[in-house]
Amino acid sequence: MAMVIKSRKRKRHGHTPVEQIRYAPIDERDRRRFEYLNDKIWKNDVTCVNMLRLNRASFFHFCKLFRDRGLLEDTTHMCVEQQVVMFLHTIGHNVRNRVVATNFGRSGETVSRYFNKVLHAIGELRNDFIKPPSSATPSKIQGNPRWDPYFKDCIGAIDGTHIRASVPKEMEAAFRGRKSYTTQNVMAAVYFDLRFTFVIAGWEGTAHDASILRDALERPNGLRVPEGKFYLVDAGYGAKPGFLPPYRGVRYHLNEWGSNPV
Structure with missing residues (x-):
């Protein structure tokens, strides 16, 4: 379905109506984006780890966590998985904004905006993954004559x-x-x-x-x-x-x- 932005016709003060701006259908672009993800990212665990530093199960679990917590949400043309894919690919390979934009068929502004959204979402999970250490003697030390009692604390x-x-x-x-x-x-x-x-x-x-x-x-x-x-x-x-x-x-x-x- 083509997108059409309707302009407001102004007849006062000598303004002439502006012609409507028409955009090409975007369904085809979305389809190509998902094909890229299926072929180059989620094809198998080896490819997924190479591209994102996570296997497929860990990646989709990660995305589900964001969605369930309300930290990220799907938009009309950008699902949570796509947002996280671009973020992980950027930090996993230290690639530049324009490279990610080209690979994933997005504008540089879009890549930058969703990178910041995912970065903020990850920061909100800090209490889940960064926890104070236990005061109990670690199991790897307790009872091991090489370490216990020297490192029990x-x-x-x-x-x-x-x-x-x-x-x-x-x-x-x-x-x-x-x-x-x-x-x-x-x-x-x-x-x-x-x-x-x-x-x-x-x-x-x-x-x-x-x-x-x-x-x-x-x-x-x-x-x-x-x-x-x-x-x-x-x-x-x-x-x-x-x-x-x-x-x-x-x-x-x-x-x-x-x-x-x-």
Whole structure:
């Protein structure tokens, strides 16, 4: 069905009627978009993981969660699945707006608008996926003579990672640290089941790990370490109550730990 935008005819003040603007049928474009998703995204789990970093079951479960929570909704020509596909493809491959717009048959403005919608929706799920660590002794430590009782009060590990960031030219010096490109230094705390318990992002790539940890501890809703518990950290964070770095001057060999199934 062709879309027609009717103009209001003005006869006063010498205005002449404007001819109606007609658009081509959009059903065919929608059909081609879904064909692209079926052939290039959802064809099988291998293709889906390559394109989105998620298998098909996880992807559709993710979309259902957004829809059930009312965080994203279908529009006339953009279902929730399409919105999430464009977002995951962008962050999974670090592709630019114009590339996504070309691949998915959308305008750059549309891609940008729905990217922000999905990003906000994911942020609203933070309490579902980022939870405080348990105060109980982890099952991987409890009863294991190699770790228990030495690490019975350990509640996880903290480390930082550098993620590429796009910043204004005048700010690049602060964000260009150990990498040749601009990055932000993101600190994360992870429990033994690989569940994130705390994440702080936004710091410049040149920021020291100890400064980021201090900021995380000083924030009103920041990182909290239960009494008597501690996190394992690297030497950059320093030794302080609640944080245990490696012993200085001791060489740790990867071949002693890399193949350890525990």
